[in-house]
Amino acid sequence: MHISDGVLPVTVSVACYALTLAGVAWSLKKVDSADLPKIAVVTSSFFVASLIHLPLGPTSVHLLLPGIVGALLGPVSFLSVTIGLFLQSLLFQFGGLTALGANALMMGLPALACGLLFQRFRGQTRSSNSLAGALTGGGGTLLAALMLAVLLATAGEDFWGVAKIAIAAHIPVVLIESVVGGFTLSFIFRVKPEMLTSKPDEAD
Amino acid sequence: MRNSALHSSLLLFFLTALLSLTGNAAVSARAEQEVQPLERSAVTPDERQDSCSALMAKLEEQNLQLSRELRLIKRDIAALNQNLEKPGIQEVMAGFGYILGLFGVAAFCTARRQNKQNRDD
Numbered sequence: 001m002h003i004s005d006g007v008l009p010v011t012v013s014v015a016c017y018a019l020t021l022a023g024v025a026w027s028l029k030k031v032d033s034a035d036l037p038k039i040a041v042v043t044s045s046f047f048v049a050s051l052i053h054l055p056l057g058p059t060s061v062h063l064l065l066p067g068i069v070g071a072l073l074g075p076v077s078f079l080s081v082t083i084g085l086f087l088q089s090l091l092f093q094f095g096g097l098t099a100l101g102a103n104a105l106m107m108g109l110p111a112l113a114c115g116l117l118f119q120r121f122r123g124q125t126r127s128s129n130s131l132a133g134a135l136t137g138g139g140g141t142l143l144a145a146l147m148l149a150v151l152l153a154t155a156g157e158d159f160w161g162v163a164k165i166a167i168a169a170h171i172p173v174v175l176i177e178s179v180v181g182g183f184t185l186s187f188i189f190r191v192k193p194e195m196l197t198s199k200p201d202e203a204d
Numbered sequence: 205m206r207n208s209a210l211h212s213s214l215l216l217f218f219l220t221a222l223l224s225l226t227g228n229a230a231v232s233a234r235a236e237q238e239v240q241p242l243e244r245s246a247v248t249p250d251e252r253q254d255s256c257s258a259l260m261a262k263l264e265e266q267n268l269q270l271s272r273e274l275r276l277i278k279r280d281i282a283a284l285n286q287n288l289e290k291p292g293i294q295e296v297m298a299g300f301g302y303i304l305g306l307f308g309v310a311a312f313c314t315a316r317r318q319n320k321q322n323r324d325d
Contacts, residue, residue: 033314040307047299051291083306087299092291 001064001148001170002050002088002103005096012154017101020082023108027079038195039080042072046084050094054172061173067140068181070111071118071133072188072196077111078104102151110143118185122196129196130186137181138174145170 008016031039046069053060070077082104088094095103114136121132149163188195 031310033311033318036307036311036314040303043307044300044303047303048296051296083303087302091295091299093289 001061001106001144001166002085002095003099003106003148003151005098008099008102008151008155012151013098013102015101016099016105016151020101020104020108023078023104024082027076027082030075031079035076039073039076042069042077043080043084046080047087050088050092054176056169056172061170063173063177064107064141064144064170065137065177065180066107066111066144067114067137067177068133068184070114070140071136071181071185073111074115074119075112077115078108081108081111106147106151107144109147110140113143114140126186126189129189130182133185134178134182137184138178141170141174141177142167 046065049063049065052063054062066077066081069080073080082100085095085103085107086100089097089100089103117139118132118136121135122129123132145166146163148166149157149159152162153159185196
């Protein structure tokens, strides 16, 4: 689902880069230094996730994981997604470097939204946590597909057409990520629930 | 015992010489078959035309076979190129290294700042 070089017009690309830089700066401020190992591990799994392919007829789609990253990291997920996408673009040639800003917005904004939704609808029990995890896991990919349609609409494509195709193509990914999100968050809630709570900002 | 060793080694030598000779003979006979020129006997122009067209047909058939094999080889090369472009374990390890290194440097700077703060207190 990564946008390659040369698809988006230059103005859109530059604007997305500006927004992404702002988002990364904001996200950096929210980093708690005690969380650095957790952020590193989640970034690594986001980076590797796109190597897992699911066959879809003649082609295949790959896992994305913005929902799970958002649920686990909260506001820091934007930074994590941007780093992961940057390395994917350099090492795997997934998505062009000029489209990095747009790709980061496409994955980062759903991650942030899923983080907010997860914290809002978490509940206290394990089943409510795993349900919220499943919904955010699947919802993250759906929102990313919608963002892809928005970005390609700025390039002149038909919004609803692209949205329908993108969502239809990623339905297996949505299903798998829902299951993975549910199980992951249920496991973390059982083993180390303090990892999921969002700490209040420390007063400097 | 030394005599029997000498005999068996001589026998081996002669056998290998014989085999290589027959091998060479087979190769040269095959070569002769391929490069055999057309026999120039007393043939009528019609017969010469027929043999010419037969030769042409044989050449075209060989051409077709060669182009078929070339197509298969080109397909193999295309598949190999695709495989080369796929990200491998090296790229994954490189990405891990970058991520862990980045966060490691961040952790190091944070720890140093905290140490300085603790020392200043």
